[in-house]
Amino acid sequence: MIRAPRGFAALITAAGRGTRAGGGTPKQWRDLAGQPVLDRTLAAFVGFDRVVLVVHPDDMGQAIDRYAGAVTIVAGAQTRAASVRAGLEALEGQVSHVLIHDGARPLVPDAVIRGVIDALQAGADAAAPALPVSDALWRGAEGRVTATAPRDGLFRAQTPQGFALTRILAAHRQHSSAAADDVELALSSGMEVAITPGSEDNLKITFPADFARAERSLGTDMDIRLGNGYDVHAFGPGDHVTLCGIRVPHDAGLMGHSDADVGMHALTDAIYGALAQGDIGRHFPPSDPQWKGADSAIFLAHAAGMARDKGFRIGNADVTLICEAPKIGPHALDMAHRLSEIMGLDAARISVKATTSERLGFTGRREGIAAIATATLIKE
Numbered sequence: 001m002i003r004a005p006r007g008f009a010a011l012i013t014a015a016g017r018g019t020r021a022g023g024g025t026p027k028q029w030r031d032l033a034g035q036p037v038l039d040r041t042l043a044a045f046v047g048f049d050r051v052v053l054v055v056h057p058d059d060m061g062q063a064i065d066r067y068a069g070a071v072t073i074v075a076g077a078q079t080r081a082a083s084v085r086a087g088l089e090a091l092e093g094q095v096s097h098v099l100i101h102d103g104a105r106p107l108v109p110d111a112v113i114r115g116v117i118d119a120l121q122a123g124a125d126a127a128a129p130a131l132p133v134s135d136a137l138w139r140g141a142e143g144r145v146t147a148t149a150p151r152d153g154l155f156r157a158q159t160p161q162g163f164a165l166t167r168i169l170a171a172h173r174q175h176s177s178a179a180a181d182d183v184e185l186a187l188s189s190g191m192e193v194a195i196t197p198g199s200e201d202n203l204k205i206t207f208p209a210d211f212a213r214a215e216r217s218l219g220t221d222m223d224i225r226l227g228n229g230y231d232v233h234a235f236g237p238g239d240h241v242t243l244c245g246i247r248v249p250h251d252a253g254l255m256g257h258s259d260a261d262v263g264m265h266a267l268t269d270a271i272y273g274a275l276a277q278g279d280i281g282r283h284f285p286p287s288d289p290q291w292k293g294a295d296s297a298i299f300l301a302h303a304a305g306m307a308r309d310k311g312f313r314i315g316n317a318d319v320t321l322i323c324e325a326p327k328i329g330p331h332a333l334d335m336a337h338r339l340s341e342i343m344g345l346d347a348a349r350i351s352v353k354a355t356t357s358e359r360l361g362f363t364g365r366r367e368g369i370a371a372i373a374t375a376t377l378i379k380e
Contacts, residue, residue, distance in 0.1 A: 001047045002113045005121065007096035009050035010160065011087040014038055014103030015076025017056065021104075022208040028103045029059070030211070033218045034311065034379055037205060040106035042071065044113065050095055053103075054087040081179055085172040091165060098168065100182050101160035104205045107217055108160070115196035116162040126163045126186045129198035130155035157181060158198040167191055223379035225312065227274030229266035234368040241369065243321060243328070244335035244352055245297055245342065250326045254369060257286040261296035263319050263352070266373035267339065268296070270317070271303035274377045275310060297342050304343040307377055315376035316349040322363050322370040328354035 004010070018027035028038040038053075045051050051071040055063045063073050074090050076083035084100060091098060097120050101108065112129045119127035133154040139147040161182050168182060171189035179185045183193050201217055203210060238253020244263040254260035269279045277283075280299050284291050307314060317339065321328050328335075332352045340347035357363045363370055 002045075002110050002117070004045075004048040004117065006049070008048060008117065008120075009052065009091050009095040009098045009165075010045040010048045011052045011054065011084065011091070011098050011100045012038075012041060012045065012071075012103050013054050013076075013080060013083055013087070013100065014041075014059075015054050015056045015083040016080070016104075018104065018205075020207055021205060021210065026056070026059070027205050029062070031380065032106060032205075032211060033215050034223075037106045038103050039066075041101070041103050041108070042067070044106075044108050044110070045099075045101070048099075050091065052087045052090050054083045079178055081172065081175075081185070084182060085169070088165065088169045088172060092169060095165055097162060098165045099160035099162045100168075102204055105159055105202055106205070107214060108158075108202045109199050112158070112197065112199050112202055113160060116160055119194045119196050120162050120164070124192070124194040125167055126161070126183070126191045127194040127196050128161035128183050129158040129196045129202070131158070131198040131200070132156075155195060156198070157183065158202050158204075161193075163191075223312075224315075225274035225377040227270040227272070227375050227377070229269030229271075229273060229279075229373040229375075230371070231262045231265040231269065232362075232368055232370040233260040233262045233265075234362075235366070241326065242296075243331070243369070244319060245338035246331050246335045248326050248328075248331055258284075258291055258294040258299070259296050262369050262371040263321050263335070263373070264296040264300050264339070266371040267317055267319050267375065268299045268303045270373040270375040271300075271307055271314070271377070274375055275303075275307060275312070277303075277306065300339070300342045304345075311380050312377040313380055314343060314345050314349070315378045316351075317343070317345065317373065317375045318351045319353070319371060319373045321352070321354040322357055322372070323354065323368075324356050324359065324364060324366050328352070 014028040021027035023030050029036055053071045054074045054076045057075045074087050116127045133151045137149040137151050138145045171185045175185050175188055186193055233254040233256045235252040236255035240247050241250050241254045242259050242261045272279055284299055335352040336347050336350040339350050362368055
């Protein structure tokens with residue numbers, strides 16, 4: 001965490017609608033690896049005594065509910081420049097310097113912020129991080145390259161962009177026309193802007209794919225769980241077995257306290273195992289008569305719901321049934337679709353298959369059916 005010098009404030013711009021990022025919700029309020037983008041952005045500036053957050057008027061309610069007391073919340077305007085000006089005016093007379101940062105840059109490293117602060121403390125009126133352009137540059141039209149362009153002296157601009165407050169506020173009041181960023185306004189007002197080191201991690205979320213890039217950068221924070229389940233039931237009297245929720249004709253039934261659905265029991269235990277929540281017996285004790293003959297869909301739905309309640313989504317599920325008979329192949333797709341309905345998971349992420357034990361052991365002697373299952377859970 002950067003501890004900002006006295007007299008330095010941060011201004012976070014988050015009043016845009018971010019429609020190019022998709023998702024229906026403004027990008028700054030969307031989830032990024034378990035936290036809203038804006039939460040992560042603000043966390044980078046928690047060491048500043050004053051933080052001003054500029055939000056769209058429609059977002060004032062949720063901004064106040066989430067951040068009131070921690071930051072100063074200001075309503076934005078129709079343009080970015082006007083929104084920044086509103087934030088600057090909230091700081092007028094209170095601080096000497098301000099760092100203006102895009103709310104959609106949630107991964108700004110401490111070193112980038114420190115570089116801007118150091119330049120301002122060294123006497124610069126303005127400083128901003130950037131990366132040199134290393135790719136070849138083209139001009140194009142109608143889907144064709146029309147010319148090349150030199151890249152010498154070109155930089156990719158980033159934020160936070162830091163300024164002496166009085167000078168950048170004067171620049172905003174003097175130049176009401178739209179500008180690409182605050183550096184453009186500073187230059188138009190005659191200010192010299194020092195270039196400080198940027199970072200590839202300091203990406204701005206603009207398009208849908210940028211969320212995936214940001215999540216990859218946060219890969220060390222990902223919580224992925226793997227669970228395994230195993231179950232077995234013996235054959236007994238009957239004319240069918242229930243496997244993964246599907247009734248399969250057979251010359252015997254399966255014995256158990258519930259419906260003895262060995263495949264669904266193994267998968268349920270796999271999910272409980274990934275959550276470190278024991279097994280079916282912990283949640284649905286066989287000593288409790290209410291579960292006698294129960295549909296095992298109750299158990300699987302409970303496990304899947306518990307995963308959701310704990311903030312996980314099921315990445316995939318794999319069930320293997322071990323038996324000599326009945327034949328599973330003709331029913332495997334129906335089983336996957338039934339599991340899909342119960343768990344609320346795309347059937348394309350569910351595998352149901354079968355194998356034999358080469359006539360070895362109790363399954364080889366056709367005394368019963370065993371099942372093993374694996375489930376992957378991913379923290380949302």
